[in-house]
Amino acid sequence: MDKETIARIAKLSHLRFTDAECAAFAGDLSSILNYVSELNAADTAGVAVTVRAGELVNVFREDVPTHGKDLARAAELVNAAPDAEAGYVKVKAIL
Amino acid sequence: MDNKLITLSIKQAHEKLITKEFSARELTKEHIAHIEKTDGNIRAYVSNTFDDALAEADRVDERIRLGDVLSPLAGIPAAIKDNILIRGHRATAGSKMLETYIASYDATVIERLRKQQTVFLGKTNMDEFAMGSSTENSAFFPTKNPVDVSRVPGGSSGGSAAAVASHQAVFALGSDTGGSIRQPASFCGVVGMKPTYGAVSRHGLMAMASSLDQIGPITRSVEDAELVFQALAGKDPFDATSVTARSVPVIKGLRGARIGVPKEYFDVEGMDTGVRASVERALVEMEKAGAKLVAISLPNTKHAISVYYIIMPAEVSSNLARYDGIRYGYSTYKAGGDDVLADVYERSRSEGFGKEVQRRIMLGTYVLSAGYYDAYYKKAQQVRTKIKEDFEKAFENVDIIATPTTPTSAFRFGEKTKDPLSMYLEDIFTIPANLAGLPALSLPCGMTNGLPVGLQLVAPWFAEESIFAVGKEYEHVTRGV
Numbered sequence: 001m002d003k004e005t006i007a008r009i010a011k012l013s014h015l016r017f018t019d020a021e022c023a024a025f026a027g028d029l030s031s032i033l034n035y036v037s038e039l040n041a042a043d044t045a046g047v048a049v050t051v052r053a054g055e056l057v058n059v060f061r062e063d064v065p066t067h068g069k070d071l072a073r074a075a076e077l078v079n080a081a082p083d084a085e086a087g088y089v090k091v092k093a094i095l
Numbered sequence: 096m097d098n099k100l101i102t103l104s105i106k107q108a109h110e111k112l113i114t115k116e117f118s119a120r121e122l123t124k125e126h127i128a129h130i131e132k133t134d135g136n137i138r139a140y141v142s143n144t145f146d147d148a149l150a151e152a153d154r155v156d157e158r159i160r161l162g163d164v165l166s167p168l169a170g171i172p173a174a175i176k177d178n179i180l181i182r183g184h185r186a187t188a189g190s191k192m193l194e195t196y197i198a199s200y201d202a203t204v205i206e207r208l209r210k211q212q213t214v215f216l217g218k219t220n221m222d223e224f225a226m227g228s229s230t231e232n233s234a235f236f237p238t239k240n241p242v243d244v245s246r247v248p249g250g251s252s253g254g255s256a257a258a259v260a261s262h263q264a265v266f267a268l269g270s271d272t273g274g275s276i277r278q279p280a281s282f283c284g285v286v287g288m289k290p291t292y293g294a295v296s297r298h299g300l301m302a303m304a305s306s307l308d309q310i311g312p313i314t315r316s317v318e319d320a321e322l323v324f325q326a327l328a329g330k331d332p333f334d335a336t337s338v339t340a341r342s343v344p345v346i347k348g349l350r351g352a353r354i355g356v357p358k359e360y361f362d363v364e365g366m367d368t369g370v371r372a373s374v375e376r377a378l379v380e381m382e383k384a385g386a387k388l389v390a391i392s393l394p395n396t397k398h399a400i401s402v403y404y405i406i407m408p409a410e411v412s413s414n415l416a417r418y419d420g421i422r423y424g425y426s427t428y429k430a431g432g433d434d435v436l437a438d439v440y441e442r443s444r445s446e447g448f449g450k451e452v453q454r455r456i457m458l459g460t461y462v463l464s465a466g467y468y469d470a471y472y473k474k475a476q477q478v479r480t481k482i483k484e485d486f487e488k489a490f491e492n493v494d495i496i497a498t499p500t501t502p503t504s505a506f507r508f509g510e511k512t513k514d515p516l517s518m519y520l521e522d523i524f525t526i527p528a529n530l531a532g533l534p535a536l537s538l539p540c541g542m543t544n545g546l547p548v549g550l551q552l553v554a555p556w557f558a559e560e561s562i563f564a565v566g567k568e569y570e571h572v573t574r575g576v
Contacts, residue, residue: 039475095435
């Protein structure tokens, strides 16, 4: 795994690394990918994928608030953010 | 142990509470005193909830005074892994990212235990976001194995296992994605159980790999594990993958039980001969008690770690995207500079997450990225099907499968931290049950070089009762309990 790939994956992951960290990740990820490449030996022709361990059932339900109009709880959630104003979470400029 | 109050099983404590041999407050206070005396060394807990614990104990005492019928877990002191939310208390998941995070709601398992009036003593240490097999990946401090403090307690639920093993709690909750309940239980000499996928609600458990995660009990006996499991299990509208347990055929004990012994679990590289010998002795004990041992093969076991280390990081990379420094948790928002939004994401995540978490996010992002999806993710999902089919086939001929829980006993601090892959191989015997969604329990089956060995029992989907029946009888014949 080269430096460019690590940089691309870091960008997609919203992570930022120093050159030394990139080099360490390249080594670690290469050795893990090398290990898991043994899967190529498994014959999977015509085998269906398993996406989940359990069964899938429809779970439609009425969309009703469980806590009603609980303003104290809403304030609690908003106040967990690093910055808030008038009941809204404040963020940095997007661009 | 000179203090009898902290060595009791759930059932014993329950009986003594209702016969007023001691009060719930006394039981809780003894546990608190024991934690204060021993946890400076063991470090099982990251935070305590002693005030709430005593208040709940008093409510239980009031009900005893009134002569009310008590639930089996009423007044029983318990420890909760720190990735499970208790409203109003810190929930760090062992991460700097959530060092000051206060849970805004109760997990469904907490609500269920509250209904029984369980007493919560505190939150236990863990590998960061449940990623690790030694609790060395905690952002705060490592937890020690109470059996030998120079060794790790296992992980990721290492704090929960250490708390139960050192009598700092009667039982604990852990979470298990690839062995995180069973492996530490095995290392610390206690019982740990991962239920059938969907049997217990994951609502309020910080998601790691959603198709694998399950919450389960860590206890000092199989009977206790059964009591806690019964309290936790059930369908929950807040977890779409939770289900009402299906009624399936179960066995009632060892007599006539067909126990599958998969050869792939007794011959892997690096397996400790003492571990193998202990498990083989346990199999002989079960045979003596009337079980029939059946040699079976689970041929795709050899692919389990590869499948797991593709599927799990893929789900991790998606689940941990929520930790972005915007709504809660560690944030560089106020650190200054001319940052735009994307800088806050990147800097918060780079500073807030530890190395193992970042490694898995990177790996997951890679295997899901354009051009690699079919080669890794799809392939892994296909082999996952084959692993599941191995079990389906095996359970046509056996009632339960018995294996070692881990290839080795507890290792020393630092022994596996330099090479991530060597740590991953720790989970070789526990991962298959997660990939297949099967219930599995680890219980102590002797010692090797002074360290506990775990016997793993795996049952068909929703056949937890078979595991409890076999486990209880095994404990009865070997420990006389």
